[in-house]
Amino acid sequence: MDTETLHFHALLSQVATATEEALEALLPPASSPLTEAMRYATLSGGKRMRAFFVIETCNMFHVPPTQAVRAAAAVECLHAYSLIHDDLPAMDDDDLRRGKPTVHRKWDDATAILAGDALQTIAFEILAAPKTAPDPAVRLKLITRLAEAAGARGMVGGQMLDILAETRRTPLSLEEITDLQALKTGALISWSVEAGGILGKSNTDALAVYAEAVGLAFQIQDDILDVTGTAETTGKATGKDAEAGKATFVSLLGLDAARKKAQDLVSEACDALAPYGSAASGLRRAAQYIVAREN
Amino acid sequence: MDTETLHFHALLSQVATATEEALEALLPPASSPLTEAMRYATLSGGKRMRAFFVIETCNMFHVPPTQAVRAAAAVECLHAYSLIHDDLPAMDDDDLRRGKPTVHRKWDDATAILAGDALQTIAFEILAAPKTAPDPAVRLKLITRLAEAAGARGMVGGQMLDILAETRRTPLSLEEITDLQALKTGALISWSVEAGGILGKSNTDALAVYAEAVGLAFQIQDDILDVTGTAETTGKATGKDAEAGKATFVSLLGLDAARKKAQDLVSEACDALAPYGSAASGLRRAAQYIVAREN
Secondary structure: HHHHHHHHHHHHHHHHHHHHHHHHHHHOOOOOHHHHHHHHHOOOOOOOOOHHHHHHHHHOOOOHHHHHHHHHHHHHHHHHHHHHHHHHHOOOOOOEOEEOOOOOOOHHHHHHHHHHHHHHHHHHHHOOHHHHHOOHHHHHHHHHHHHHHOOOHHHHHHHHHHHHHHHOOOOOOHHHHHHHHHHHHHHHHHHHHHHHHOOOOHHHHHHHHHHHHHHHHHHHHHHHHHHOOOHOOOOOOOHHHHHOOOHHHHHHHHHHHHHHHHHHHHHHHHHOHHHHHHHHHHHHHHHHHHHHHOO | OHHHHHHHHHHHHHHHEEEEEHHHHHHHOOOOOOHHHHHHHHHOOOOOOOHHHHHHHHHHHOOEEEEEEEEEEEHHHHHHHHHHHHHHHOOOOOOOOOEEEOHHHOOOOHHHHHHHHHHHHHHHHHOHHHHHHHOOOHHHHHHHHHHHHOOOOOOOHHHHHHHHHOOOOOOOOOOHHHHHHHHHHHHHHHHHHHHHHHHHHOOOOOHHHHHHHHHHHHEEEEEHHHHHOOOHHOOOOOOOHHHOOOHHHHHHOHHHHHHHHHHHHHHHHHHOOOHHHHHHHHHHHHHHHHHHHOO
């Protein structure tokens, strides 16, 4: 690894630590299977890319770290809820997540449904509190945007399209997969990238362009890792998409073209950051990391 | 039925119509199984007691009806989400709701999980919009209170306790059931009753006392109807609690004492409304209705 990459990994690890400390304090104490499951799903590692985007863009706009880390914790709760529900037998039926049993495997389906439900709730609760931003209008904007990104016209809408695609006779086209992923994973990544701009009361147009490209690159790399990775390196079952005959960026483009497409998106993302100059170097490294990562 | 009761039924029906009209407009159009299921679960009738409490307390505090109906729609979305998830095979496994197939029976478990998820999201989205209240602080208070009422320390926490009770060797005590119901159904009823006070920027202490008593009375009546009602009158399967050997207010107190307890709670609830005089007559009738209803 070169020095820049090492530096980025250290930064990512710092963000993860700060976010987990915030989550430790914000989540209810582990006093029942419900709260144990909520903490298990939220505090069991992960790359914390969403938290990184929040905290990095907050830095760019000089948002106090105490505020940034709360917005980061909120989006990680929302993300954790979506993973718990996606892993359920009625959905993707996954036994492993980050190398550990999924919530419904460690407890049961009912606990997993409820823990996901309560994690969605607490995401909004965290954002609504004055400590997240002194200006009520800023908190309301974060809440409104998160609801748009998470709901039927965002993440959950994308997850529904993904499930419907499984029962279709014809595999999805490249355009359809792109649209699906923009909702399923892109919307929450966009929220995370724009959160710093919202908290810093700044225009978020350039960040939105970066976020869209990076979100798609992220998904392409996930599809690549499903083919090239192992359960050991990725911490989850691999080869599932091919086995299910599911259309992915790799099945549609081939491995090489998928890699090139991801790299092109990274360039596009970095170009959008030009107005910010060196203040956006963390975001540029993040884009590079996303297509180089092995898990 | 006497004139007062008839008048109350007419009022309840008015509120239901106004709330459903608002929901029609606020919910995304039925363009996929997800949004069809969201609309099906939210627009398929029900007593709309929560909406009634919101709109009635808003009237008491002179909140514009256009605001009141949005808060009412929000809590009905939250309530509909909880019913969809509660009805799932992993939870209560119910086939019927309001005399119609439950969402997972009409579609499937995945669609039901996602429709519930998106209905929770939209509840917060509705509350966060300026049309719900011009003052951002009021919207944030509604959101914060709803999150507290719905999450791990509220409704979902109560649902978890309910599930855990099923696997216990000893049935729940009266105190335990009371605590469980205060979370599972009471918290959202309390939010609905207090919403008018929050929107009207008024003290909600007396409303909170009323809400707690009425919420418990509501649950006792539900337990009574599970014993005395039929699927035809209640629109859902009855006798399930007794069949499951589940402790209820009726199994612990007996039918007569349960009825008396519910009636005492109604008196207690109405006493708490004394400071509001005749302005609270709608809430008093609602309390009477709750223990007299047959579905």
